[in-house]
Amino acid sequence: MSDCLFCKIVAGEIPARITYEDELLLAFHDIAPKADTHLLVIPKQHIENLNDLSADDAELMSHLMLKLPVIARQQQLNGFRTIANTGKDSGQEVFHMHFHILGGEQLPGF
Amino acid sequence: MSDCLFCKIVAGEIPARITYEDELLLAFHDIAPKADTHLLVIPKQHIENLNDLSADDAELMSHLMLKLPVIARQQQLNGFRTIANTGKDSGQEVFHMHFHILGGEQLPGF
Numbered sequence: 001m002s003d004c005l006f007c008k009i010v011a012g013e014i015p016a017r018i019t020y021e022d023e024l025l026l027a028f029h030d031i032a033p034k035a036d037t038h039l040l041v042i043p044k045q046h047i048e049n050l051n052d053l054s055a056d057d058a059e060l061m062s063h064l065m066l067k068l069p070v071i072a073r074q075q076q077l078n079g080f081r082t083i084a085n086t087g088k089d090s091g092q093e094v095f096h097m098h099f100h101i102l103g104g105e106q107l108p109g110f
Numbered sequence: 111m112s113d114c115l116f117c118k119i120v121a122g123e124i125p126a127r128i129t130y131e132d133e134l135l136l137a138f139h140d141i142a143p144k145a146d147t148h149l150l151v152i153p154k155q156h157i158e159n160l161n162d163l164s165a166d167d168a169e170l171m172s173h174l175m176l177k178l179p180v181i182a183r184q185q186q187l188n189g190f191r192t193i194a195n196t197g198k199d200s201g202q203e204v205f206h207m208h209f210h211i212l213g214g215e216q217l218p219g220f
Contacts, residue, residue, distance in 0.1 A: 034219075034220065050175065050178050050179045050192065051179045053175065053176055053179065055176065057172075057176070058169075058172035058173075058176065059168075059172065061171065061172045061175040061176065062167075062168035062169065062171045062172035062175075063168075064175075065160065065163065065171040065172075065174075065175065066163055066165065066167070066168065066171065068160050068196075069160045069161045069163065069196065072196070077199075078197055078198075078199045079195070079196055079197025079198055079199030079200035079201075079202065080196050080197065080199075080200050081193065081194070081195050081196070081200045081201065082160070082192075082193065082194045082195075082196065083191065083192065083193050083220060084191070084192045085189070085191050085192075085217075086178075086179065086182070086189055086190050086191070086192065087188055087189025087190065088188075088189055089187075089188045089189030089190075089213065089215070089216055089217065090189035090190050090191040090212075090213065090217050091189075091191065091217050091218070091219060091220070092189065100220075102200075103199065103200065105199070106199055107195075107199065107200050107201050108201070109144075109201060110144065110193060110201070110210075110220055
């Protein structure tokens with residue numbers, strides 16, 4: 001997707017503070033952090049959001065879920081909150097699926 | 111886990127307003143909703159949180175991720191926010207993995 005911000009980060013066309021990368025995933029620091037540590041974990045493949053998933057994405061999604069705590073531990077997070085917004089009503093701003101990881105402090109209620 | 115609130119809901123020992131059930135998952139309304147619609151989606155199997163996952167849980171987790179939008183659509187949610195707290199610092203209160211689904215209104219930032 002040539003106009004997608006996160007695809008441009010995957011392609012290396014826009015810089016990001018990357019903390020984790022493998023063949024399927026990329027994790028990087030949010031540029032407007034809402035906690036002491038605020039990462040975004042994205043699939044390299046352009047998927048709009050959870051509504052856009054098909055059975056073909058099963059392996060990707062289990063891989064992503066199993067890597068979330070690994071990516072959090074790399075940042076010395078004892079606990080962390082994972083948030084994914086799906087659709088405009090939820091506050092989704094970039095329409096390339098991303099899982100926020102928030103931590104590094106006692107998080108307030110939501 | 112005999113002392114786990116969510117295991118008791120799975121076992122039918124504590125009532126809940128269940129909206130979805132299959133062989134692996136259960137979804138029900140949160141008793142203290144933080145949005146117009148606030149569901150909890152849990153694995154029937156007792157898993158503490160994302161830190162507790164092993165490779166054996168890959169199929170469960172992809173199933174859960176693919177079912178989140180199905181469960182949200184059953185409640186006529188256009189958009190929805192998914193939140194999972196992992197560990198005390200994140201605000202996790204029940205140590206049986208659960209994914210919040212929040213929607214039914216324009217959600218504020220987090």
